[in-house]
Amino acid sequence: MKSRVWSKIDFSATGMQADYARVPYSSDISAYGWIPVPILCFNGGRGPTALFTAGTHGDEYEGQIALRNLARELSLSANLRGRVIILPALNWPAVSAGRRNSPLDGGNLNREFPGEANGGPTAMIAHYVTSELFPLVDVVIDLHSGGRSLDYLPVALGRSGRNDAEAAAILRLLKSFDAPFGAITDGAGAGAGSTLYAAAEQHGIPALTTELGFGATLSERGLRIAERGLRRVLHDYEILPTIHRIEPSSSVILKYQSPRNSIYAPCDGLFEPLAKPADEVKANQPAGRVYPLGDVAAEPIELKFPSSGLVAYRRFPTLSRTGDALFGLMSVMEDVA
Template sequence: MAGETRIWTPIDYEADGKQSDCLRLPHSTDLSAYGWVPIPLVCIKNGTGPTALLIAGNHGDEYEGQIALSNLARETRHHKVSGRLVILPALNFPAVAAGRRVSPLDEGNLNRSFPGDAAGSPTQMIAHYVCAVLIPMADIVVDLHSGGRSLDYVASALVRPGRTAEEHEKLLRLMRLFGAPISFISDGTGGGGLTTLAAAAQEQGALALTTELGGGATLSKAGLALAEAGLKRLLKDQEILRDVAVEPASPTRFMTVRGHSAFVYAPSRGIFEPAADIGAEVLGGQIAGRIHFPDLPTREPETLFFETSGLVACRRAPSLTERGDCLFKVMADIDVGPDQVSHA
């Protein structure tokens, strides 16, 4: 994360009031030699108090968080805030504008790019700015995700395991307050590992919560409602929005993902026929689905099975698959102690 950021903004994070503008991401092209790419930014500050960094559009094809944060930014008046809200509803704006998981500028996956590089590609520069400028001012970080084009997810919240028992308990409390139907603990070993925004936030001592609110490149009304209600509960608890009306959080089910055996992957290219829905309870050895081969119509479909028992957390949305595509992920119930860690 060495180097001084090249991104700049006219927003003064220390000034009271409500400011709406953008980060300016330098990007030189054939038709814009000294140009920049806008990344929408809203800062709402009133006096002293904690800071919440609220992010969506880390992946551009995940929509519930983008709308939830836009609504929050539009509706919140600065005199109702105690402390500071820093809101970025479209953090990876090039990907958001393209409706893609990765940036069309450099094919960068932002949530696999932390802590970033001040002199790197556009995606690496965004990650660096978040780590160098935004996270250090934050007490709590919320990164709103969904399944995007490729996956449909059960509505859930997730955290990394706390580094201490005290931090772990604080993170569990955040998930209870957010109130998703499912909450799971993941160290990201099977996915983003230490390259995610949540990992970068934890490294700097901020409490970080991530979500999965739907998927399939569409909008889940239930996921949007959960994002809006859960954010308000968190912000009221942090005393940043003291007067906001909130509904009590629903009970949450704590779960984890037990290694690579919890996943079902496509072994071949073909058309995926699922045999289970997201949220379904499945058993190890149960049929997960079939891969069909329309280019070889006399070939028998290939049958796939779940290796482990549990709840189907996500399922592939597109029917056409390539070898290695994730088709399912299964989660198992856990006791919420500090030693319970996921590897997904």
């Protein structure tokens, strides 16, 4: 079904265009209104097309700022050989509210793909990306961070692809972006097949996502990783071969362990972590403590890592509720070409 979201941008026209993806939304005070999702298109003629997105979650900022900076640089470039489509605030309602999910319908955009043409605002945004933008593009990068709830190691994530050729293309993209850590994942502990990069995989498009910051603030290191990674991809895929390229530093390729090896809050309480992202840990090593919220005289609950691995993330807020993810683990992949 054709998307109900529309834009004035002519993606076949050369040059720079700026407009909105207009998401129909009928509210109490605007019966026939639309939500303005900013969209930029830079077209230099024949060559590959890259789709770069951020703000899929509104409280994650490294990608949003990296794409704004990149857009300014592209607006001054006369050497573009392909096309770059940028949506730096993809879930505009969440971005403008500084929230992970949309305040309009509670939708988590990275759990809505491939979306619905006649769904709520969040589902319509996902459907627009899937139905209107994916057919135009050759490579996809969706920039994320830990947001207000997680402290993450700086990692770029790709899926395994549907066949060997797609797996190789995704690995090439991970190595080109060159975050300090790269990971192959099926997303079982998070959005699984309902994420933007999972939807891209189903269209045969090499795609990656990232986790580059923490705590709903701006990580200077995460921003630098995003900006350098985008530059390398534009150079390596010959979309903008003249852009200054910082040489890669050999990303360590990891894989997520099963969600069963993650640690979750056993009760409402105050979380005291004893490890941080990128720490190497051993099975049965102390991981942290949870102090039961309703019983100030109770002994803290001691947490231990269920397996050895590398800490991928830890919960950022101290106050935790039963079932909150406190730690996740990764392992180094063997025999990665």
